[in-house]
Amino acid sequence: MWRTIYYFIRERIGWISLCVLQIFFILIYLYLYFYFHKQAFDLLIADWGYLLLLTGTLLLLFLVIQFIRWYPFYRRTELLLHEAEKMDDFGHLGKVSLAEHKRFYQVMRRLYQVASQEKNQYEDAHQQHLEYMNLWVHEMKTPLASLSLILQKMDIHALPEEERNHMKSMEEEIEKLNDELDKVLNMARLDDFATDYHIRPVSLLESVREVIHHKKKSFIRLGIFPKIEADQDEDWEILTDRKWNQFAIEQIVQNALKYASKMEERSYLTFRFLKKKKSIYLLIEDQGPGIPKQDLPRIFDPFFTGENGRRFSQATGMGLYLVRKVFTALSHEITAESEEGKGATFILTYSIHK
Structure with a gap:
């Protein structure tokens, strides 16, 4: 709370300084006026304390009212700053009372709308990419499965040694391609891991x-x-x-x-x-x-x-x-x-x- 009050006072130090300077100059003016005119100077000296007390009380009352109106908004933004975990947390900041807060809230709402649109566009593009990758992997697996089946049906032992070695190399390369395609498919699915696993x-x-x-x-x-x-x-x-x-x-x-x-x-x-x-x-x-x-x-x-x-x-x-x-x-x-x-x-x- 003390840090919050410090921030509040720091942002309004200009107002407070201006008010204090006004009081100071008014007192100096009155002092000089009555000092040279010698009229009711003693009465003025006695009333200075009341004047300072009155102006100080009004200034303090003004700051308290401002703080009461300012604090709820500050508290919500402070919570968002430290606890927000996703973009939707910034979609609503609650009721605002000060004009500057209303303007800030309008900017935040516009920023949230723009970010939401960009997020939706990214998710659509990502989904299209994922669907294409899934389709491409399955399309590639079909000819690989056919090649593997052809190799299995061939009587490799009846072939010359050199051709047998070629066939074994081909089988090895087909296996590598299958492994890499599986890796690509799983890598694409990792971004949607939360919807694709069961503990x-x-x-x-x-x-x-x-x-x-x-x-x-x-x-x-x-x-x-x-x-x-x-x-x-x-x-x-x-x-x-x-x-x-x-x-x-x-x-x-x-x-x-x-x-x-x-x-x-x-x-x-x-x-x-x-x-x-x-x-x-x-x-x-x-x-x-x-x-x-x-x-x-x-x-x-x-x-x-x-x-x-x-x-x-x-x-x-x-x-x-x-x-x-x-x-x-x-x-x-x-x-x-x-x-x-x-x-x-x-x-x-x-x-x-x-």
């Missing part, structure tokens, strides 16, 4: 098994072996959205496979399950080249590819960024540890469902 109890162990099954061709082709280390008697149930959580795990696995495959020796991708207090931890450990120390703090930044991305493959730098974004929306946590040349470990933290 419920999910078995984390079963989710990991489904991801491994979905990526089994990649595991076989790249010569990397998945290994699950979990107590089968434990309950690995968590609260999450099954689809989005599996998407995030798939992105981590895809990254691990991509970089671990660049190593000359065959390796393992280990899924280690731990339970401590009220949390379940999933550690995904690869035996790839590891992440350079200087890159580790930035691997979740958008479009950051790092030294490995430039050295081993044409990385987009969006996979881990999407993982962090999904995990943040789901209230999960993800961190990474790595030592260059000794692989990387991604630590996924979930709350236990009870």
Whole structure:
């Protein structure tokens, strides 16, 4: 309250100064007049105190009335300044009494209308873009599915070795395209995440098994072996959205496979399950080249590819960024540890469902 009164007085210090100066000059004038005319000078001296008290009381009364009319509007704007979370909070400021507040309110209403129009235009454009992206991804998936079906129907073993290698390369590229299209589709849907997720109890162990099954061709082709280390008697149930959580795990696995495959020796991708207090931890450990120390703090930044991305493959730098974004929306946590040349470990933290 004292800070509010300070703001009120500070804005009206000019009025107060003018009023005090007027009183001062009037008193000086009266003093000089009666001093030189020697008329009722003693009476004037006695009445100065009453004059100052009267003018001071009137000034104080004026300021109190102004403050009573000014404070409700100031209080509402102060609350908006510190507590407003969305644009619609500024749509109504309540009843205003002072003329300057009414003008300010009119400006605010006009600003709100303009902002609402721009917001609606942006949302319409965004929705059109999202619909186009969904349509485009599905249109691209149709010919890819046809190509994949054609490859499956072909008797690859009857072909010469060189052609078999070409077919395997084609199958690998089709798989990469499918993965990237899924990434594009999920990235477009992330902006509308609130309408596209359902939190419920999910078995984390079963989710990991489904991801491994979905990526089994990649595991076989790249010569990397998945290994699950979990107590089968434990309950690995968590609260999450099954689809989005599996998407995030798939992105981590895809990254691990991509970089671990660049190593000359065959390796393992280990899924280690731990339970401590009220949390379940999933550690995904690869035996790839590891992440350079200087890159580790930035691997979740958008479009950051790092030294490995430039050295081993044409990385987009969006996979881990999407993982962090999904995990943040789901209230999960993800961190990474790595030592260059000794692989990387991604630590996924979930709350236990009870």
